[in-house]
Amino acid sequence: xxxxxxxxxxxxxxxxxxxxxxxxxxxxxxxxxxxxxxxxxxxxxxxxxxxxxxxxxxxxxxxxxxxxxxxxxxxxxxxxxxxxxxxxxxxxxxxxxxxxxxxxxxxxxxxxxxx
Amino acid sequence: xxxxxxxxxxxxxxxxxxxxxxxxxxxxxxxxxxxxxxxxxxxxxxxxxxxxxxxxxxxxxxxxxxxxxxxxxxxxxxxxxxxxxxxxxxxxxxxxxxxxxxxxxxxxxxxxxxx
Numbered sequence: 218x219x220x221x222x223x224x225x226x227x228x229x230x231x232x233x234x235x236x237x238x239x240x241x242x243x244x245x246x247x248x249x250x251x252x253x254x255x256x257x258x259x260x261x262x263x264x265x266x267x268x269x270x271x272x273x274x275x276x277x278x279x280x281x282x283x284x285x286x287x288x289x290x291x292x293x294x295x296x297x298x299x300x301x302x303x304x305x306x307x308x309x310x311x312x313x314x315x316x317x318x319x320x321x322x323x324x325x326x327x328x329x330x331x332x
Numbered sequence: 333x334x335x336x337x338x339x340x341x342x343x344x345x346x347x348x349x350x351x352x353x354x355x356x357x358x359x360x361x362x363x364x365x366x367x368x369x370x371x372x373x374x375x376x377x378x379x380x381x382x383x384x385x386x387x388x389x390x391x392x393x394x395x396x397x398x399x400x401x402x403x404x405x406x407x408x409x410x411x412x413x414x415x416x417x418x419x420x421x422x423x424x425x426x427x428x429x430x431x432x433x434x435x436x437x438x439x440x441x442x443x444x445x446x447x
Contacts, residue, residue: 259439260437307377317364317365317385317427319365323369325375326375328375
């Protein structure tokens with residue numbers, strides 16, 4: 218595997234389900250991110266992890282729970298979601314301390330549909 | 333605060349012709365980085381090119397070039413010799429050197445290359 222991988226690629230869940238999204242980066246980076254992309258909206262940054270520590274939570278509802286067990290893996294645990302949470306969830310990674318040209322590399326995303 | 337504006341929701345270009353996608357930005361940071369990403373319908377965000385605010389020469393990467401005009405606060409993407417595979421959503425983004433070190437994305441431009 219190379220780059221950033223995400224599983225599953227597609228997910229349909231009911232509002233009472235619990236599911237998890239997984240992201241893995243093979244780039245040796247030390248920062249990982251979760252973004253939400255809803256139709257006709259700009260990308261929304263959800264969470265940032267630097268060296269496995271969460272450094273940013275952009276007022277994300279508690280029904281989204283991130284987990285970063287190491288610098289290569291990032292999870293997003295989902296429970297009791299709402300239909301408006303249906304979106305494309307993108308994971309990204311970067312090498313912190315690379316300055317203003319620090320580049321984020323993205324995974325293919327998970328398309329989530331909440332019924 | 334940082335802001336990215338992409339005023340073209342959709343653009344059409346004939347195959348083999350060049351196209352310019354507009355991006356203007358606003359920031360109070362003295363140093364910043366500007367980025368362009370491509371998002372095909374599959375969903376993955378693909379990094380294309382970047383430019384540092386201190387660079388006097390425009391960045392180029394294959395058929396992509398970034399037309400950076402600092403005084404006008406613009407960072408347009410030029411795609412030369414368009415190909416059908418260039419049809420995608422294109423996002424402009426920036427990162428500042430100050431407290432707002434996360435990427436700020438624009439709303440995107442949907443490019444369609446016509447045969």
